[in-house]
Amino acid sequence: MAASPGFVPQAPPHRPAPPPVAPPPRVPVWRKIVAATLGVILISAAVYVQTFVLDGSRLDDPLTVSGGIQEAVSTDVFSARLDRVEFAKSVRVKKQFGTDEDTTDKVFLVVKVGATAPRRPIQLTSHLVTADGLRFDVTDHVTDTATLGSKWVQPGWWGSGLFFFEVPPDKVPGARVVVSQKASTIFGDQYLAEASFDLGLDGAKAGQMIQAAKDVYEVSG
Amino acid sequence: MRKGKKHRLPSCGMTSTPPGGGPRRRPVLIPVLAVLAAVSVGVSAAFGGLEEAPDEPEQLTKGAEFDQGQVLTRFEDAVVGRAGNDGLGVPGRRYLQIIMKVTNQSDRTVSAYLMDRALPTVWADQKKIKAKDAPITSGPRIVVSSSGRSTYSQLHPGVTSTVIMAFEMRPGQQPPKSVQIDAGTFEWTKTFVSQTYEWYQVTETAPPTEEDRKKGRTSQSRPKVAAQVRLPVTVESA
Amino acid sequence: MSDQNPGDTGVWAPPAAEPSWFTPTKRPPRPDARVWPLPSPDPEPRGSSTVPIPVIDGGNRARHRGWVSPPAPGVETQATGGALFGMAPPAGLAAGEHHPAGPAAGEHHSAGEPRPATAPPARRRRPMPTAAKVGLQLFGAVGLTAALLGVQGYDQLHRYEMDHIPAQVRHVPQGEPAKLEHATWRVLSIAPMAKQPAGMQADRVMLQIDIDGTALTAEGRYYDTSPPGFFMADDTGRTWLAQAYKSPEDMRPGVPARFNLLSVVPKALQDQVELMVWPSQRVGLEESGPALRFDR
Numbered sequence: 001m002a003a004s005p006g007f008v009p010q011a012p013p014h015r016p017a018p019p020p021v022a023p024p025p026r027v028p029v030w031r032k033i034v035a036a037t038l039g040v041i042l043i044s045a046a047v048y049v050q051t052f053v054l055d056g057s058r059l060d061d062p063l064t065v066s067g068g069i070q071e072a073v074s075t076d077v078f079s080a081r082l083d084r085v086e087f088a089k090s091v092r093v094k095k096q097f098g099t100d101e102d103t104t105d106k107v108f109l110v111v112k113v114g115a116t117a118p119r120r121p122i123q124l125t126s127h128l129v130t131a132d133g134l135r136f137d138v139t140d141h142v143t144d145t146a147t148l149g150s151k152w153v154q155p156g157w158w159g160s161g162l163f164f165f166e167v168p169p170d171k172v173p174g175a176r177v178v179v180s181q182k183a184s185t186i187f188g189d190q191y192l193a194e195a196s197f198d199l200g201l202d203g204a205k206a207g208q209m210i211q212a213a214k215d216v217y218e219v220s221g
Numbered sequence: 222m223r224k225g226k227k228h229r230l231p232s233c234g235m236t237s238t239p240p241g242g243g244p245r246r247r248p249v250l251i252p253v254l255a256v257l258a259a260v261s262v263g264v265s266a267a268f269g270g271l272e273e274a275p276d277e278p279e280q281l282t283k284g285a286e287f288d289q290g291q292v293l294t295r296f297e298d299a300v301v302g303r304a305g306n307d308g309l310g311v312p313g314r315r316y317l318q319i320i321m322k323v324t325n326q327s328d329r330t331v332s333a334y335l336m337d338r339a340l341p342t343v344w345a346d347q348k349k350i351k352a353k354d355a356p357i358t359s360g361p362r363i364v365v366s367s368s369g370r371s372t373y374s375q376l377h378p379g380v381t382s383t384v385i386m387a388f389e390m391r392p393g394q395q396p397p398k399s400v401q402i403d404a405g406t407f408e409w410t411k412t413f414v415s416q417t418y419e420w421y422q423v424t425e426t427a428p429p430t431e432e433d434r435k436k437g438r439t440s441q442s443r444p445k446v447a448a449q450v451r452l453p454v455t456v457e458s459a
Numbered sequence: 460m461s462d463q464n465p466g467d468t469g470v471w472a473p474p475a476a477e478p479s480w481f482t483p484t485k486r487p488p489r490p491d492a493r494v495w496p497l498p499s500p501d502p503e504p505r506g507s508s509t510v511p512i513p514v515i516d517g518g519n520r521a522r523h524r525g526w527v528s529p530p531a532p533g534v535e536t537q538a539t540g541g542a543l544f545g546m547a548p549p550a551g552l553a554a555g556e557h558h559p560a561g562p563a564a565g566e567h568h569s570a571g572e573p574r575p576a577t578a579p580p581a582r583r584r585r586p587m588p589t590a591a592k593v594g595l596q597l598f599g600a601v602g603l604t605a606a607l608l609g610v611q612g613y614d615q616l617h618r619y620e621m622d623h624i625p626a627q628v629r630h631v632p633q634g635e636p637a638k639l640e641h642a643t644w645r646v647l648s649i650a651p652m653a654k655q656p657a658g659m660q661a662d663r664v665m666l667q668i669d670i671d672g673t674a675l676t677a678e679g680r681y682y683d684t685s686p687p688g689f690f691m692a693d694d695t696g697r698t699w700l701a702q703a704y705k706s707p708e709d710m711r712p713g714v715p716a717r718f719n720l721l722s723v724v725p726k727a728l729q730d731q732v733e734l735m736v737w738p739s740q741r742v743g744l745e746e747s748g749p750a751l752r753f754d755r
Contacts, residue, residue, distance in 0.1 A: 056416030105367060106380075120744055121690075121700045127330075134378035135329035141373060155697040156725040157663065168380060 062180060062192040069200055075193035078122050078153055080179045082197040083112040083160065087210050088217035091164060093146045095221065102141040106168045107210055110217055111177050111197075114160040115153045122153050123182045126163040129196075131174030139166035146221025149182075162219060172206040175199050278403070279448040287448050289339050290407035291331070291420040292376070295322040296450045297383075301396040302457035308372040309364065309387055317345065319386040319400060319452065325376040327420060333365045333374045333384055338422055340386070341405055341444040345397035345454075350388055353444060362387045396456045405444035423447070624747040628735070631753045636671075639687070639751050640738050641679030645671045645715075646753040651729055652721070664729045666691065668701055668720040670736075674710045683710040688743025691722045691732040692752065698743075699724045701734065731755070 054061075067073035072081045088110055090103040115124055126149070128136040141164070144150045148161025163177070180194035201209065265271060281287060286295045297320045304310035309318070325331060337360060341353035351360055364372035365382045376382055390396070407420045425445040433441045587595075631637040636645035647669040655665055668689070674680045689701035699722055707716030724732050736751045737743030743750070 056412075057418060059415075102371065119696060120698050120746070122744075133328055136377050137330035137375065140375050141371075152700055154699050154723070156699070157660070166377065171379070 060191075062194040064178070064194050064196050066196045066198070068198050071197075073195040073197070074118075075195055076118075077120070077181055077193045078115055078117045078124065078195075080113055080115040080124070080195045080197075081158075082177060082179075082199075083114055085177075085199055085201070085209075086110045086112075086217065087213035088215070089213050090216050091142050091146075092216050092218045093143055093221045094218065095145075100143060101216070104139075104141060104166050106166050107172070107213055108139070108141070108217065109165040109167055109172065109175075111163050111165075112160060113148055113163060113179055114158045115148070115179070116158045117153050117155045119155055121155075123149070123151070124153055124179055125149050125182045126177060126179045128165045128167065129176045129178060130167070130171040132171075134171065136165050136167055136171075139164050141166055142219075143221055146219045150221075169206075169210045172199075172210065173201055173203040175201065278446045281404075281448050281450040283452050285450060287404055287450070288326075288406075289404060289447075290409070290423075291325070291327050292335065292339060292407075293324040293326055294336075294339070294404065296402070296452060297321055299400045299452040299454045300457060301390065301454055304387075307366065307370065309366070309385065310362065310389060315390040315392075315394075316387040317350075317390055317397070317400070317454070318388075319343070319402065321384045321386070322381055323376060323384045324381040325378050328378050330375050330377050333363050333376055333382075335376065336363050336384055336386060337361075338444070339405055339407070340402050341446070342403040343386075343388075344401040345388075346399065347401075348397075350400075397454050399451055399453050402450040402452070403444075403446040404448040404450060406447045623745070626746045627749045628752050629750070631751050633754050636673075637751050637753075638675070639736055639749060641674060641676045642682055642687075642710075643673045643675065644736050644751060644753075645673075646734055647671060649732075649734065649755065659723075662726055663723050664726045666701075666722045666724060666729060666732070668722065668734055670718045670720065670734065671715040672707075672710065672718055673715045674712045676712065679712065680710045683707050683716065685739070686718060688735075688737035688740035689718075689720050689722075690735045690737070690743050691724050692735050693724075693728050693732050698735065698746075699732070 063075065065073050065075050067082075069082050069085065072079055086109075088108040090101060091108055091110075093100040093102075109128065111126070113124075113126070126138055130136070138147065138149065147163055148159075149163070151159060151161050153159050163179075165177075167175070176196050176198050178194050178196045181192055183192050279287070281296065283296060283298065286293065300318045300320060301315060302318065303315050304312055306312055310316050321336070323333075323336065340351075342349065343351035343361075363374075363384060363386050365374060365376065366372055366385050367382065372385075376384070406423045408423055409418055410421050411418050412421075423445045424442045426440045427443050429438050429441050629637065631646075634646070636643045638644075649666055649668045652665045652667045659665060668691075670689075672679075672682055672687075674682065683706050686703045686706055689703065690698040691701050692698045701720040701722035703718050704721050705717075705719035707718065710716045720734075722732075733755050734753045735743070736753075737746075738748065738750075742748050
């Protein structure tokens with residue numbers, strides 16, 4: 001099949017040769033490599049993007065804004081500030097008629113929270129998350145009326161109140177206090193706003209504060 | 222001696238040899254597998270099929286500890302006594318109290334009324350005093366006792382609390398000799414609908430009760446009893 | 460190196476017993492087969508019989524044809540003329556066949572595979588420019604992704620709107636009654652309390668609001684035990700709770716009943732805030748559904 005360039009034979013050679021099978025178009029090696037690399041990158045990217053898909057347990061997670069102590073943290077529906085942390089061995093609630101006193105074999109962690117709302121009145125609640133992820137609700141040793149949980153937070157000014165937790169002293173280091181809007185448990189609310197405050201207590205500081213815990217913490221409620 | 226040449230591995234061309242040209246290969250493996258499969262099916266059928274063998278509930282006595290999944294329960298005592306100013310009940314009335322030490326093994330605070338489901342049925346001398354479906358208002362009071370002055374209802378994570386299940390007794394009623402408690406378990410499973418993990422009570426299907434039959438059900442789902450606890454009842458004087 | 464090795468002494472012989480699948484045996488010699496040059500493809504490959512249906516001579520079948528006698532010289536000149544005189548290669552060549560050797564080789568090839576004189580050359584479209592092809596693919600990918608996200612977003616928005624009914628606030632002129640669900644409401648007075656409670660901060664003021672409610676239906680009677688959601692609202696949309704400190708003891712249909720409300724608002728806004736009534740406090744906090752706003 002060697003045809004010298006420029007020479008055009010008048011007739012093809014008389015040979016019953018098999019018809020030339022059109023060879024597949026040759027792709028240069030570098031293009032193959034580029035295409036393979038691009039394919040691998042695209043597949044990896046597609047797999048990686050899947051990691052952003054929230055699984056069922058995280059879909060109704062609250063929207064958390066974090067902050068430290070005495071730092072105003074703003075969410076869409078309220079702003080909160082954790083003013084101070086104290087410890088107490090017992091809590092005395094002065095009521096209109098008589099007083100309630102309650103002790104614990106653990107320790108009461110008392111936080112004072114200031115809060116305001118941008119637009120609408122709102123009620124807040126709180127929970128404490130320990131360093132190892134355990135979630136403590138506000139204690140029922142102290143009546144709700146003595147806490148911020150029973151008050152309305154309204155726009156235009158900062159209100160303040162207390163939240164009480166009953167925790168084992170060894171769970172205090174590294175704990176966070178989370179203030180959140182009260183959920184209506186019936187409807188399983190989504191996208192609840194919450195403000196998370198790092199108490200900034202390491203082991204030594206927590207031990208020292210618990211040692212110095214008040215014998216009686218007095219509130220009115 | 223170039224013996225190796227004769228016995229080289231069959232080349233690819235070998236497979237295209239027309240059948241009958243080479244030696245016949247006997248299919249040995251397939252009959253053997255078939256026989257094995259038949260034998261294993263027969264043996265499992267003879268031993269009651271692949272259904273889970275019913276396991277008998279564990280029998281426990283006073284002081285025993287039982288892991289219920291979400292909680293770890295230690296059955297301390299059963300006492301008949303009068304309520305004082307401890308918030309347990311109306312002062313002066315008699316209560317049958319089942320006293321337990323309960324450790325919350327989950328990662329969040331739960332209500333002590335979890336024990337209402339964790340211990341579905343309670344008998345006092347063969348008489349059922351707590352049924353699994355009874356409304357919470359007619360059932361026993363379940364409280365957390367810590368200071369002895371008041372009662373609470375929270376079980377905090379990782380914390381062991383004293384939980385008292387109290388049944389009110391009628392005036393003049395004879396205290397039972399013993400109580401028998403059915404204990405169920407919880408498991409951390411994925412829910413079908415929302416694909417989230419939660420603590421769910423382990424249940425089993427059972428033949429329907431009369432009431433279920435009236436409603437047209439052919440089976441009932443009931444909490445699986447993993448342990449039965451028998452506690453002798455001590456009677457406090459006065 | 461064939462199987463018939465003359466040096467084979469036959470020391471090892473296959474067992475005389477019945478051969479099994481694992482018994483190696485001497486392979487019988489293979490019949491001669493032509494391996495080179497490659498055997499020409501079948502003129503009629505297996506399975507290509509078209510007996511009931513006559514063959515339609517498409518472009519592809521041409522390659523199965525064997526040797527075709529050279530066409531008449533005139534035809535050949537026509538077929539190659541485009542390559543000889545024009546700058547563009549013949550249509551058949553441009554459509555994918557690859558000829559790095561230049562126009563001469565291409566011409567030779569087309570001469571070696573001549574088309575039947577009567578059949579027109581197969582029509583092939585001009586290939587799409589690479590840029591256009593990539594652009595189209597990119598557009599397809601982006602367009603489909605956008606469509607998917609759009610549909611999902613629309614679905615979620617729709618669901619959100621089903622759950623969160625927007626507020627439908629009706630403004631009521633001063634002193635006039637207005638109907639909301641099961642009752643009509645009329646504001647009587649809004650004024651700061653004469654004796655402000657002790658401990659009230661200087662920037663706030665407690666307002667006392669008197670309002671009459673008249674039940675219209677049987678359901679309207681229940682407002683005495685569960686009063687509707689009363690709020691004070693300013694012009695920027697901020698709201699404050701107004702709570703009933705005195706509710707009527709009994710609400711009978713058609714008989715006005717008095718509600719006395721208290722509300723703490725910023726002092727600067729005490730003459731501006733207006734009363735809003737929602738069917739319940741819950742929808743008032745969510746600001747969804749019908750509501751009344753009484754102008755001052």
